Amino acid sequence: MDHFPIFLATEGRRIVVSGGGDAALAKLRLLLKTTARITVFAANPAPEIVQWAATGKLTLTPRRFDHGDTICAALFYAANEDSAEDKRTAAIARAEGALINIVDNLGDSQFITPAIVDRDPVTVAIGTEGAAPVLARAIKADLEERLPTGLGTLARIGKAFRNASYALPFGRARRDFWRDYYFNAGPKAMRESEQQVQPALDALLETHLNKTARSGHVAFVGGGPGDPELLTLKARRALDEADVVIYDRLISPEILELARREAVMIDVGKEGFGPSTSQETINALLVEHAREGAQIVRLKSGDATIFGRLDEEIDAIDAYGIGWHIVPGITAASAAVASIGQSLTRRGRNASVRLLTGHDMKGFADHDWAALAKPDQVAAIYMGKKSARFVQGRLLMHGADRATPVTVVENASRPDQRVLETTLATMADDITAASMSGPALTFYGLAPRAAALALTDLPIEETA
Ligand code: SAH
Numbered sequence: 270m271d272h273f274p275i276f277l278a279t280e281g282r283r284i285v286v287s288g289g290g291d292a293a294l295a296k297l298r299l300l301l302k303t304t305a306r307i308t309v310f311a312a313n314p315a316p317e318i319v320q321w322a323a324t325g326k327l328t329l330t331p332r333r334f335d336h337g338d339t340i341c342a343a344l345f346y347a348a349n350e351d352s353a354e355d356k357r358t359a360a361i362a363r364a365e366g367a368l369i370n371i372v373d374n375l376g377d378s379q380f381i382t383p384a385i386v387d388r389d390p391v392t393v394a395i396g397t398e399g400a401a402p403v404l405a406r407a408i409k410a411d412l413e414e415r416l417p418t419g420l421g422t423l424a425r426i427g428k429a430f431r432n433a434s435y436a437l438p439f440g441r442a443r444r445d446f447w448r449d450y451y452f453n454a455g456p457k458a459m460r461e462s463e464q465q466v467q468p469a470l471d472a473l474l475e476t477h478l479n480k481t482a483r484s485g486h487v488a489f490v491g492g493g494p495g496d497p498e499l500l501t502l503k504a505r506r507a508l509d510e511a512d513v514v515i516y517d518r519l520i521s522p523e524i525l526e527l528a529r530r531e532a533v534m535i536d537v538g539k540e541g542f543g544p545s546t547s548q549e550t551i552n553a554l555l556v557e558h559a560r561e562g563a564q565i566v567r568l569k570s571g572d573a574t575i576f577g578r579l580d581e582e583i584d585a586i587d588a589y590g591i592g593w594h595i596v597p598g599i600t601a602a603s604a605a606v607a608s609i610g611q612s613l614t615r616r617g618r619n620a621s622v623r624l625l626t627g628h629d630m631k632g633f634a635d636h637d638w639a640a641l642a643k644p645d646q647v648a649a650i651y652m653g654k655k656s657a658r659f660v661q662g663r664l665l666m667h668g669a670d671r672a673t674p675v676t677v678v679e680n681a682s683r684p685d686q687r688v689l690e691t692t693l694a695t696m697a698d699d700i701t702a703a704s705m706s707g708p709a710l711t712f713y714g715l716a717p718r719a720a721a722l723a724l725t726d727l728p729i730e731e732t733a
Contacts, residue, residue, distance in 0.1 A: 279305035287334035287358040288348035289314035292372045310334035334358045339365040347371040375399040384409045388421035419459040426466050446477040485559030491572040491598015496682035497523040503596045511566035513558045519570035552585035559591040572600040602649035605678035605710040609717035623648040627656030642669035653711040658697035674716035680707040
């Protein structure tokens with residue numbers, strides 16, 4: 270970041286502009302929105318500038334800029350549309366201590382003026398350090414569309430109400446009140462008329478003051494297989510509102526980024542927690558924070574209801590009467606099967622699919638191997654790397670075809686995703702040889718669809 274964005278207090282400060290043509294006009298239209306004292310030096314000022322001077326919006330000195338003209342000025346704009354004149358005036362202003370901007374000359378400017386979305390007092394400044402003005406304009410247009418024009422009015426009325434809101438306790442209660450105002454009661458009142466906003470705000474405060482303190486709550490949220498775009502909108506919203514986020518090892522950093530900056534982030538996936546103490550510790554953390562009234566997101570990879578030890582956590586908080594709900598997520602099997610272009614079930618092949626775990630707390634997990642060894646069975650095996658040899662042995666022992674396809678998808682949906690194609694006969698050796706360090710899902714009975722693989726092998730141009 271070469272340019273650090275700040276918002277400058279302009280009230281009563283001097284801002285000087287040299288130039289009276291189109292470049293100066295463009296800057297002045299922006300500057301006139303501020304509360305600064307603006308002075309323009311121009312021998313031939315455009316009629317608009319003369320008009321603004323006549324109505325007291327700025328001071329016009331109808332001669333060229335010279336020494337002493339930027340004494341006590343905070344900012345100086347060289348907008349002469351003449352590079353020699355820009356250079357001369359900027360040198361003077363700089364020597365007199367003003368920060369200088371030369372229109373259309375990024376390299377010699379000390380500051381740049383961003384593209385601005387104005388919903389005063391809400392102001393969004395967009396900068397690309399001169400790299401892509403087109404991009405800045407596109408972002409501006411997009412934001413202009415998205416931020417309702419009434420937002421500024423809401424914010425202004427809200428600002429005047431700040432002191433009254435102190436009647437609510439600091440923290441969540443106050444935050445809930447403002448959220449309710451900006452996203453619910455405020456816009457609703459605004460749709461009727463601006464005059465409705467103040468009464469709505471008064472009524473809202475009354476409601477929130479009467480509300481008993483919000484009790485703690487746990488949302489068990491499925492964080493999906495890793496790609497943040499595979500989060501549900503509900504998961505995003507829950508993250509956005511959480512006071513405390515308790516997350517597992519497989520949750521990707523991009524997803525954690527989505528939590529509020531003030532949220533307490535607790536990593537319970539660290540190595541060092543023994544498997545049994547870990548679950549107790551997690552349960553205790555849930556209870557402790559919920560009893561303090563926190564809105565907790567318990568973030569689990571994939572879908573929380575699949576090999577997630579969800580029930581133990583629900584039991585723990587149920588014992589204290591703490592409220593909870595589940596937000597479903599995309600499980601690893603869904604992401605992995607998508608990556609190989611296959612279906613988990615298919616007419617005429619398999620009318621059921623099993624989700625298995627390779628091992629559980631007590632060691633390798635036992636299953637109905639005889640049923641699975643029959644032709645055309647499909648299983649998604651979670652936590653199947655270490656148990657590959659065991660699974661392979663059991664299936665072969667029960668007469669499964671050695672040529673049954675087996676596909677392992679490591680890091681499904683993540684940038685480092687890898688697909689290993691093998692068969693029941695060689696799966697254990699192949700998995701060991703591939704030395705996979707990321708989470709991996711093993712499909713028994715599924716090979717990647719040929720077309721899907723061929724497609725990923727092609728250079729990008731050819732797939733289009
Ligand atoms: N609740 C999770 C599963 C937790 S068990 C879900 O629904 O996906 C952890 C196992 O899930 C890992 O050992 C691995 O088998 C699988 N897994 C999780 N994320 C994965 C990913 N991105 N790619 C492949 N397998 C994954």
